[in-house]
Amino acid sequence: MANIRSRVNFKSDDGFDASKQSKLPDKFLRNAPKDEPAVRIGFVSAAVGYGLFAARPFKQDEFIFTEAPILSSLFHEANSDDPSLTKCQLAAYRNALETHGNELTAAYPVLAASHGFPPPAFDEVEPVLNSDALGKFLAHGRFAGSTITREEYETFTSKIRVNPSPSDQDCRLAVRNFFRHYAFDARKNSAGGVPGGAKAVATQAHGACIYLLGSLVNHCCTPRAPRFSRTEEAPPPVGPNCCWRIGPQGLAKFIEKKHICVQARRDIEEGEQLTWDYGKRDLGFVCECSTCRPPAGSRCSVM
């Protein structure tokens, strides 16, 4: 994918060098995530796109991974039409493309296509998906590659429309939409909620962050409490299995400013998709989660 870097020629600096932030002195590490394969990227469906999957079992409350942002910028849903905000977001994306073009294009092919970069062929993208490239911002926990097959990738990317000659305005709109769906509010002590959430407030001091892996976690609706009698067997666990927080708080002193930390809400099996509840009423997409569409044969526990 050398063509991406050689074609990218933008100048800007969002001033955050994640690679310098990812190592902490041991004294700050309290119960940090284990440094063994934690997550892998996989394909959920053509409608949902990629997702993140457990590469090993996790116990309830276990820390899964901590990751520095690949890019950060300003974001405020209520002011998302403000040209100065979209200008900052575009500059941040272009800046990140210069240094991390291959990873960004592999992780977010739709956004790249809106900037005129067609999805790379599977043979080009597979080494990126399968190497540590997508896990390069992990401070704790390790990336275990991808399970995406050629067929899945090609089916997914064949539906992506490339804008052959995007204007600056096209690019700004695409990046704004991207921030709505992928950015996390990185205010001190933010947790739970939703990437690009309505409460996301961004000023110079509070950036909105995109994470190579963290931003690939999909939404799952929280079911209402299941009703079952004492004699009945408890239904299998459903609903979101993870939660997140950004920045140091509580006992998790190992979390750096602007780093996202992902934690298990309940026991998670190897291979299970990681999800959390975006918490928004208007999600901006038709929900395909396991609560709304339980797998065939499973008992619905939403009452």
Ligand SMILES: C[S@@+](CC[C@H](N)C(=O)[O-])C[C@H]1O[C@@H](n2cnc3c(N)ncnc32)[C@H](O)[C@@H]1O
């Ligand atoms: C934060 S991204 C998650 C990663 C995304 N699947 C991808 O491939 O880039 C959020 C986007 O993923 C899709 N998505 C996430 N959860 C979904 C769900 N439960 N049902 C349908 N689409 C979902 C929507 O397109 C949403 O805008």
